[in-house]
Amino acid sequence: MIKLGVVGAGKFGTNILNAFKQLESEGKCKLAAICDINKELLENQAKKYSVKGYADYKEMIDREKDIYGIAVATPDPFHREPVLYAAGAGKHIFVEKPMDITVEGCKEMLDACKKNKVLLQVDFHKRFDPFHIAVRNEIREGRAGEIEYGYAYMEDKIIVPRDWFPGWASKSSPAWFLGVHMFDLIRWIMGSNGKQVYARGRKLKLKSLGIDTYDSISSMVEFENGAVVSFDVSWILPEDFEAIVNQGFRLVGEKGLVECDSQDRGTRASYEKQGVMTYNPVFLNESRDAKTGGTRYSGYGIESIADFVYNLEYLAGGGSLDKLEGGVTGLGEDGLEVTKIAVAVHKSLDSGKIELV
Ligand SMILES: NC(=O)c1ccc[n+]([C@@H]2O[C@H](COP(=O)([O-])OP(=O)(O)OC[C@H]3O[C@@H](n4cnc5c(N)ncnc54)[C@H](O)[C@@H]3O)[C@@H](O)[C@H]2O)c1
Structure with missing residues (x-):
């Protein structure tokens, strides 16, 4: 089963955590670790989602070697560094919009993902x-x-x-x-x-x-x-x-x-x-999950995140990245153009x- 990490567990990171946890309950992935520089928030989120917390994304990526994909939901100007580090470690990446607030940053992120043959998906959920x-x-x-x-x-x-x-x-x-x-x-x-x-x-x-x-x-x-x-x-x-x-x-x-x-x-x-x-x-719609009795999230705010997980499932099953990139909506190239x-x-x-x- 594919393992996932999240960098930035604030407001929108919480949405990603909810999506990953829901997919975990469906047997599609496992939320392995989260990272946030805000200690109090990290502690609360790690407890709430029953997951290991790190204050440093580099440490998380270095230690959690079998993580297959990383979602980045840090503030707008701080997507670049964690994306570059995750790409360098061979992790597939889902990054919140805007991909970066500089054209050079986007190009550097795209190049790093191409070089390391990892997927770079941008959350353009509209x-x-x-x-x-x-x-x-x-x-x-x-x-x-x-x-x-x-x-x-x-x-x-x-x-x-x-x-x-x-x-x-x-x-x-x-x-x-x-x-x-x-x-x-x-x-x-x-x-x-x-x-x-x-x-x-x-x-x-x-x-x-x-x-x-x-x-x-x-x-x-x-x-x-x-x-x-x-x-x-x-x-x-x-x-x-x-x-x-x-x-x-x-x-x-x-x-x-x-x-x-x-x-x-x-x-x-x-x-x-x-x-x-x-x-x-x-x-984003909340309803009752018939199987777990808990909350079930649906809507395009969840679907774009789930799409990343489905794409990773395909890759982990031996699928081709080139073929996948021909069909995925919202790639790094789109992030760059935007x-x-x-x-x-x-x-x-x-x-x-x-x-x-
Ligand atoms: N797709 C959407 O519709 C949508 C909606 C809201 C926000 N966003 C995007 O999501 C991103 C996060 O926004 P938010 O509203 O969740 O902000 P937020 O401030 O609530 O959360 C950001 C979190 O990142 C943490 N952080 C900062 N630097 C870090 C680092 N180096 N390592 C680990 N954690 C770090 C902060 O402590 C904070 O908890 C932004 O880029 C924003 O534009 C997207």
Whole structure:
């Protein structure tokens, strides 16, 4: 059975841990070790998931020799080092988005994985959303014709940068934390990479709270297929907004248009003092597991992680990496292309000019 390790056991690392544990209960893998530099968190997570904890990923990788794959869920700027180390040790890798916040970093990670013949999968889970898959199929069938322009938005409530990770929000931005999801989604739907970018942004609210990062970034991206798509991303929505994240997109072609509200899936609730709230059950759904009596997680937030485990099962069974890479969605190459767009967005924010991707 394939053994797995997780580096970074914070908020999203917990989602990965839940996914791995669920797959463990199905006999697909074994969660062998976790690593986090936060001692208290590490202790709690190791206890909760009944797994060995390490404060140093190098020690974890060196000692746990039979670990087959590693998931990396450290903060945005700190994916590179653990990925390089894991690749050097011959481990297959699942890394959270953004792959890295530099183009050189992404290239170095890709090269290391190629050299060591390991899989590098990036968690672009919007590719696993059934609504998005349906839109992609429509566009790829050519029913809307050649895409001419479009619009995508992704906006978090202010609690995300202010309360969830104030320690590293200033080292990230709405383009890095949220934009990369939408840059990837649109390039995946259209099958075209970014070409050039013009972006502007504002630093008001978070800066006034002592968090020096952009509140919002608006960028216009021209893709290689000629389509021009505007992306608005921000993480300052009021606490009372109806969902933790507001998101959606539209693409308009010569023969038609496709729109998707990725936030309001038609499920809403209202409680005292909380107003109306929407839910996105296709992201993460909790139900009762008939076999264990515990919680069963489903949705695209779990499926992208499970996909990595299924891919490792295939490789461990003697499958070919080349063949697998021909079919896997969300590879290191995609991570690199998305980072190129986000880097160009930040260059344009600084220069005030159009920047090449
Ligand atoms: N796929 C998604 O939709 C999604 C959603 C949220 C976050 N993310 C991504 O997941 C990553 C983690 O985000 P988060 O919200 O869980 O952040 P977080 O701050 O809650 O967790 C990060 C954890 O990494 C640990 N850490 C930092 N450096 C480390 C190191 N060198 N070795 C081991 N542990 C280390 C921290 O102590 C912390 O516990 C980010 O890159 C983020 O963009 C992805």
